[in-house]
Amino acid sequence: MPSLALPQRTAADLRRINADFYESLWAGSRLVDPRRFNTWPMVRDLAMALPRRLEVAPGLRPRLPLDGTYFVDLSPSATKGLRAHGASAMRGSLSALPCPTAGFDLICALDILEHLPDDERALQELSRVAAPDARMLLSVPLHPEAWTDFDDFVGHARRYEPVMLVRRLAAHGWTIEQSAVYGMQANSSRLLAIGQWYLTHHRERALWWYNHVLMPLGLRLQKPLQWRAGMGSTQGVDEVVLLCRRT
Structure with missing residues (x-):
C-alpha cells in the first residue's frame, strides 16, 4: 500500500537535504529537557510502565527520558x-x-517517517524492534494537498492521507489507540517565505535565531495536547501525533 508522495527529488537528493539541514541545526543547538515538551505527561506515564525504550531521530529534542532510553540518530x-x-x-x-x-x-x-525515501522499510524496522504489546509514539504531517514550500525545504518526501496511514500501520500490526493535533509549523505563508530565505542565504544567523529565540518561545507557547480516541477528526489538521499499540 504505497503512500501518496511527491517524487520531484531522488532518494539521494532527500538524504543530502536532510543530512545537511539537520546536522547544521544540531551543531548549533543545546539539548532540550524532555520534560519541557507537551508530550511529557503521556511519556512520563508510559516510561514508568515500559522500561525498555527506544527513540529514533530525536536530534537534541528528545521526548523520552534520557535515563534508560536508547537513542538512534544519523547526526554526529x-x-x-x-x-x-x-x-x-x-x-x-x-x-x-x-x-x-x-x-x-x-x-x-x-x-521522521515523512523524511525517508523508503518509509515502508522504516515501518518494517519499527515493527521488527517492537516487542509484543509494545507502544509507539509516531508523528507525521497530513494531507498531500496541504504541501507547501516548507515541506520541500525541510526535506519531506511526503504527507500522509489519514485513511491510508491507518491502513498502513494496521498492515504492520499497529492499532492507533489515541491521537492529538501536533506540530509548531507557522500558519503564515509570508512568515515561512521569510524564514526560508534567511535559512537559504544566511543559514548560520537563521539557525541561531531559531535555537535561541524561536524554539524557547515555542516551548513557552505550546498548549497541552488534547488526546482523543483513535485517529479522530483530521479536518484542518497539519500534523498528528499517534499513540499506537502493537497487536
Missing part, C-alpha cells in the same frame, strides 16, 4: 550531545536500526 552532533548528557546514543538509520528484534516496549519516532 546529535549523538554527541545526547551522550554528553549521559544518554545512550548510537549513530544509525531508521531504515536499518542497530537494535535487537523485539527488544523494546516503548518506541518514539517523531517527525
Whole structure:
C-alpha cells in the first residue's frame, strides 16, 4: 500500500537535504529537557510502565527520558550531545536500526517517517524492534494537498492521507489507540517565505535565531495536547501525533 508522495527529488537528493539541514541545526543547538515538551505527561506515564525504550531521530529534542532510553540518530552532533548528557546514543538509520528484534516496549519516532525515501522499510524496522504489546509514539504531517514550500525545504518526501496511514500501520500490526493535533509549523505563508530565505542565504544567523529565540518561545507557547480516541477528526489538521499499540 504505497503512500501518496511527491517524487520531484531522488532518494539521494532527500538524504543530502536532510543530512545537511539537520546536522547544521544540531551543531548549533543545546539539548532540550524532555520534560519541557507537551508530550511529557503521556511519556512520563508510559516510561514508568515500559522500561525498555527506544527513540529514533530525536536530534537534541528528545521526548523520552534520557535515563534508560536508547537513542538512534544519523547526526554526529546529535549523538554527541545526547551522550554528553549521559544518554545512550548510537549513530544509525531508521531504515536499518542497530537494535535487537523485539527488544523494546516503548518506541518514539517523531517527525521522521515523512523524511525517508523508503518509509515502508522504516515501518518494517519499527515493527521488527517492537516487542509484543509494545507502544509507539509516531508523528507525521497530513494531507498531500496541504504541501507547501516548507515541506520541500525541510526535506519531506511526503504527507500522509489519514485513511491510508491507518491502513498502513494496521498492515504492520499497529492499532492507533489515541491521537492529538501536533506540530509548531507557522500558519503564515509570508512568515515561512521569510524564514526560508534567511535559512537559504544566511543559514548560520537563521539557525541561531531559531535555537535561541524561536524554539524557547515555542516551548513557552505550546498548549497541552488534547488526546482523543483513535485517529479522530483530521479536518484542518497539519500534523498528528499517534499513540499506537502493537497487536
